[in-house]
Amino acid sequence: MNKKVLAINSSKRKKNTYKLLTDIKKQLEDINIDVDIINLYDYTIKECLGCESCILKNQCFLDDDMDMLMSKMQEYDGIILSTPIYLNNVSGRLKTFFDRTCRWVHRPVLAGIPIMNVVSTAASGIKNTLKYMDNVAIQWGAFPTDGISRKVTTIKKEIQPKEYQNFVKHLMMPKELYKPTLNQLILFSVYKVLALKIMKIDTDYWDEKGWSDKNYFFDAKINIFKKIIASRFYKMLYKKVNKA
Numbered sequence: 001m002n003k004k005v006l007a008i009n010s011s012k013r014k015k016n017t018y019k020l021l022t023d024i025k026k027q028l029e030d031i032n033i034d035v036d037i038i039n040l041y042d043y044t045i046k047e048c049l050g051c052e053s054c055i056l057k058n059q060c061f062l063d064d065d066m067d068m069l070m071s072k073m074q075e076y077d078g079i080i081l082s083t084p085i086y087l088n089n090v091s092g093r094l095k096t097f098f099d100r101t102c103r104w105v106h107r108p109v110l111a112g113i114p115i116m117n118v119v120s121t122a123a124s125g126i127k128n129t130l131k132y133m134d135n136v137a138i139q140w141g142a143f144p145t146d147g148i149s150r151k152v153t154t155i156k157k158e159i160q161p162k163e164y165q166n167f168v169k170h171l172m173m174p175k176e177l178y179k180p181t182l183n184q185l186i187l188f189s190v191y192k193v194l195a196l197k198i199m200k201i202d203t204d205y206w207d208e209k210g211w212s213d214k215n216y217f218f219d220a221k222i223n224i225f226k227k228i229i230a231s232r233f234y235k236m237l238y239k240k241v242n243k244a
């Protein structure tokens, strides 16, 4: 069966960023990867109320399309996030969307899903924006891979397969071959300590998932040195943090 990818556009226009997505879709479909493109502006996404109920009670009081979108994202083998760069960062729409996924930070559901980030800009903000988007992916428990960027002056430059090869590689390969970075292992440790010592509401979830006695979400190819550093970090943090 073909792998399925969800590509998310977060510009109100179907212009530069959307063009990059349609180019990538065409190329991925040529290698039998199905791509569905959605536009965040086609959905109702209300701004986060800041009540923290999603974190504290695992429930959001806002009535809009977010639950549907968050369920939809879990139906795919890989995700492409995209944004026009605004003030050297993601568009407001994408930020609002990210804020509303906050419950995933404590109860990750996208563990092991490869994410590729795509940005378009007049000139500035590429590095900063891609870095931020990678960070969100890691906080979701997902796996950031390639980052594709174009400036308005290079928007017509065709996307090259090498620009998405890491994404495709991770889409195709068994999860056991994933190599989590130290950053991913450290973040896993932080959220594990939170789940086991502070956020009682998450303890059962982490136990059910079998993560409570793991050093990553699944059995992966963890570099021995990174494993030792992350494990020491975990033990130190576990000792320091007092039970709630």
Ligand SMILES: Cc1cc2nc3c(=O)[nH]c(=O)nc-3n(C[C@H](O)[C@H](O)[C@H](O)COP(=O)(O)O)c2cc1C
Pocket (backbone or CB within 6 Å): 011, 012, 013, 014, 015, 016, 017, 018, 083, 084, 085, 086, 087, 088, 089, 120, 121, 122, 123, 124, 125, 152
């Ligand atoms: C509100 C706003 C803020 C922007 N901020 C930046 C910026 O900080 N740096 C930059 O180089 N381009 C900036 N741009 C230009 C867009 O990033 C660029 O035109 C982008 O390709 C638009 O993508 P779209 O056609 O998908 O909407 C901004 C555009 C808008 C409308």
